[in-house]
Amino acid sequence: MPAEMSDDEFDAAVADALDLIPAELAARIENVAIFAEEKYQPEPWEDPETVLLGLYEGIPLTERGGEPWAMPDRIILYKEAILEMCETRQDVVDQVTITVIHEVAHHFGIGDETLHRLGWG
Numbered sequence: 001m002p003a004e005m006s007d008d009e010f011d012a013a014v015a016d017a018l019d020l021i022p023a024e025l026a027a028r029i030e031n032v033a034i035f036a037e038e039k040y041q042p043e044p045w046e047d048p049e050t051v052l053l054g055l056y057e058g059i060p061l062t063e064r065g066g067e068p069w070a071m072p073d074r075i076i077l078y079k080e081a082i083l084e085m086c087e088t089r090q091d092v093v094d095q096v097t098i099t100v101i102h103e104v105a106h107h108f109g110i111g112d113e114t115l116h117r118l119g120w121g
Contacts, residue, residue, distance in 0.1 A: 003086040010036055010079050013093050017100035025108075032058070032073045032107055034100075039080045051081050054099040062109030075103040 005013070014036055018026070042050040058073025077099055086092045102120050115121055 001087065002084045003088055003092045005079075005083060005089065005092055007036070007079070010077075010082075010092070010096070013096040014077060014100060016093070017097040018104075020097060021101070021104060025104075028061070029104065029107060030061075031070065032075060032104075034075045034077075036077045036079055038078070040076075040078045052078055053081050053085075053095065054078065054103045056103045056106035058107065060107060060109035073107060075100070075107070077103075 014034065018034070021029070040050065040052040040055065042048055055076045055078075056073065057076070059067065059070060064070075077096065082092060082095050082099065086095055098120060102115055105115055105120060112121070
């Protein structure tokens with residue numbers, strides 16, 4: 001049975017996960033907005049069954065060139081997908097932490113292959 005968590009509790013888990021980022025890295029996170037949404041809506045070109053736990057949208061720091069027009073990057077966590085894969089409140093907290101770290105790592109230019117190899121897949 002999927003775990004249950006209110007929006008406020010989920011948001012608190014996201015905030016707690018962000019607090020786990022070492023201060024020297026957190027200070028380098030710039031121009032990023034973080035959101036929690038219910039469910040990922042696949043793009044028309046994607047498999048309609050695509051399920052994501054989180055998504056980074058933006059220009060990684062390793063690829064930035066001082067674009068003055070750049071909108072803030074976005075990190076989105078998908079509550080429904082995370083709750084579906086978790087059985088307990090602690091599972092949710094752990095998965096939110098993994099997902100936040102994973103998406104923040106994309107902001108720093110770290111790819112999925114490296115993240116999976118390091119256990120943050």
